[in-house]
Amino acid sequence: MTSPHPRLLLSGDSALVVEFGDRIDPELNRRVLMLDALLAREPIAGITETVPTYRSLLVHYDPTRIGHAEISERLLELASRESEPQRQGRRWRVPVVYGGEFGIDLEAVAERAGLTTDEVVALHSGGDYRVYMLGFLPGYTYLGGLNPRLATPRREDPRLETPAGTVGIGGVQTGIQCILAPSGWNLLGRTPVRTYHPHRDPIFLMEPGDYVTFFPVPAARWEALERAAEAGDPVAEVVAA
Amino acid sequence: MSLIIVDSAGPATSVQDAGRKGAQRYGLTTSGAMDSLSLAIANALVGRDKDAAAIEMGPLSASFTARKGGVRLSLAGADRVGRVGSRSVWPNESFFLEEGTNLVLSPARSGMFSYLGVEGGIMGEPVYGSLSVSARAGLGSPYPRPLRAGDTLEVGTAQPAESERRCKLAPATNGPIRVVLGPQDDAMTPEAVSLFLTTEWRLSPKSDRMGYRLEGPRLTHADGFNIVSDGNVAGSIQVPGNGQPLALLADRGTTGGYPKIATIITADLSRFAQTQPGGRVRFAAVPIEEAQQEARAFAALLAGIASRVEPLVKGIAAGESGRF
Secondary structure, three states: OOOOOOEEEEOOOOEEEEEOOOOOOHHHHHHHHHHHHHHHHOOOOOEEEEEEOOOEEEEEEOOOOOOHHHHHHHHHHHHOOOOOOOOOOOEEEEEEEEOHHHOOOHHHHHHHHOOOHHHHHHHHHOOOEEEEEEOOOOOOEEEEOOOHHHOEOOOOOOEEEEOOOEEEEEEOEEEEEOOOEEEOOEEEEEOOOOOEOOOOOOOEOOOOOOEEEEEEOOHHHHHHHHHHHHOOOOOOEEEOO | OEEEEEEEOOOOOEEEOOOOOOOHHHOOOOOOOOOHHHHHHHHHHOOOOOOOOEEEEOOOOEEEEEEOOOEEEEEEEEEOOEEEOOEEEOOOEEEEEOOOOEEEEOOOOEEEEEEEEEOOOEOOOOEOOEOOOEOOOOEOOOOOOOOOOOOEEEEOOOOOOOOOEEEOOOOOOOOOEEEEEOOOHHHEOHHHHHHHHHOOEEEOOOOOOOEEEEEOOOOOEOOOOOOOOEEOOOOEEEOOOOOOOEEEOOOOOOEEOOOEEEEEOHHHHHHHHOOOOOOEEOEEEOOHHHHHHHHHHHHHHHHOHHHHEEEOOOOOOOOOOOOO
8 A cells, every 4th residue: 555645635725735644753854844945946936935844844825826736746746756965954052941930840840750850951951852843933943852751741721821932841842932822831941042033133043954952051140141132142052063 | 204193993903914924934924914805905095005004903993193294094894984074984985184183983883804004105114024913923013013092103195185086896795605625624523524514603702813713513523633733824724622613814823733624715714804703604615626716816806906996976985885
């Protein structure tokens, strides 16, 4: 039997989903980003915007310029092409103040995992994470590669407000939430890094396919880092890929 | 430059254009006018591009004053009347607001959103090509938030003219809102898909520019209500755990983890967005080919909207109701 993927799903009259699978999986994500890169290099006239996610690429297009049948054929052809080298992801070092008022769920996550809070911080900041996607809210960075011992289900009572810069765990994912928003994730800490800053160039720091590592910083440094980030300093450093 | 002063405004009043393109891959949604057809009409009446920025207003009353010069405005969208001194102002018409005079808009009789087009445009700093307000993202110009009393917009100065303009359009139809099934209709039971298409849904009061909640029978998922997040578009109808559909609109999240049973076709999005809370909605599935034919016709309607603008002859148009 042939694989049902990649397959095309209808997302209305002006967008198609190219679906490579239905799981969180680095190989699926690699293929998503490969197709995205391919479309950037060999644009199809009429495509207006692409949105990479964990396991699919949403392709927005203008139906006055290209019809469903033609774009379907061309996307399927591109999606089945094998491994062209993709853009080398950058590697970001991101400071985090863990625990206390900065990460009010650190103790609960530790307790559930049968670890001390120091062990949770060591495991979380010792991880090597891949940016799978940016989505839902501006700059919301979804990271893969969480140590399975830290996996923690989402909260049953999502909080109506969680602060900008929150670094949290939702199931097997970890991530950086950039703006004040409701969230059901478990809050480990906060980073002063703004993955989204409308008054900075660039407005967005990270791209899907980048890598992230965290390093703990003491709460005493928060104010200075936060002020620098507000002024437009990325605060996160890019290290050699 | 003239100024428009906001004297009073409902909470859903904001500067909106055709929306922000190119940053959905970073989680930044499009925002933009809820009713792109009415935006185009409002703009055409004052000689602006169909996608230019206008003042979007919810159904509550609002009032504005011109300062430092006259301004020419137009009204389109929800059915409501305005008053400028002793004169009445109607949807699908332009009008002149002299310096120091004040426009008072009554609440909408039907429909949700209205647009005030502005001759010479609204001054602002675009981000990703758009002045549209996205309050959550802290974007929008001149104010990165909805408008409120006391706000000041810099706009083009206009001169009185011999005649104002009107836009003639066939009235909108009342048929079902057309959808293309998918991308995850297969995550619902076949009964749920058929129930979705046969139910008369009620629009919940808990609806806003992010999305419209629909109330009716519970739609059952075939195998749980969580999917691995994928992309949302304007008109995506997702079905969360409670089985009540939520149609995602201008201020939607760019991605989401609930199955999407169907997508509203582009040509029907404006009409859907004008449904008031408590209003009834039915959906009808159409094939993709038909949806795209309608999308092309809708695009042609928007592109040609300026050709439907004609001089307003007093005494004929007055009192005629708007499109909604």
